[in-house]
Amino acid sequence: MIADVENWTSRVLDQGKLGTTLKHNWKLDAYEQYKTKLRAPDYPCFFGQGGEARGEMLYTFVAQQGLEELVTNMQQFVSLIGTPHYVRCSLIAFFEPDPSITNHTSFVSRFWQVLQFLHEHDRDPATDATPDHPLWEFSFQRTEMFVVGASPTYRLRRSRNLGPGIVLVFQPRSLFIDPATSQPIAAPVRQRIHKRMLAYDGMPVHPDIGFYGDSINREWKQYALPDDNEPASGTCPFHM
DSSP, rough: OOOOOOGGGBBBBTOOOOOOOOOOOHHHHHHHHHHHHHHSSOOOOHHHHHHHHOOOEEEEEETTHHOOOOOOOOHHHHHHHHHGGGGTOOEEEEEEOOOOOSSHHHHHHHHHHHHHHHTTTTTOOOOSOOSSSEEEEEEETTTEEEEEEEEOOOOOOOOGGSSSSSSEEEEEEEEEEEETEEOOOOOOHHHHHHHHHEEEESSSSTTTOOOOTTTTOGGGGGTTTSSOOOOOOOOOOOOO
């Protein structure tokens, strides 16, 4: 558990260091909208709700020309979660609203551009699996992370609309393991989340949502979901 839950700016990664004073209104607006949506009682992901309530979320803000700094902050994030104090943390990356993101296709393209940039600037990239493998997960410095892409271009799937700009949630794969049993989170728990998503979004869970390790599952298809329920086609835009 992270101390000082209310002082959330102490958990902002800025230039590779924790803690900052925010000087831009877009950053404050991004966090406030995210917090309001996540803390709503009917928001479907109670894991995210719990992490936010316990102060387990770290944050970073990405200006339109700020991907180099995102690399620096990702390096520090990986370092921090390797310590007992931050072992249960995720990283929320808020992107400055970009007027060029005019539709959902442009969001998906930007999403994969960001992950590709991180991979190409990774000092110790994983190369032992490709996105077409059921055990592949995006990794940075060999730390596997499930990446949730959220965007204001989600009109129907509103659980993935977390504010005025793109939001990427980097969740270390270790968080999906029950610390009490050392086993993956049980299927009934995931099914409970899916039921809440159905109620919140008003549409069925996307058919590409699967379970890690299943032979037919591909993690990348779940990162930047369509705003409808058409299954993903073609190959992953991410290149090793």
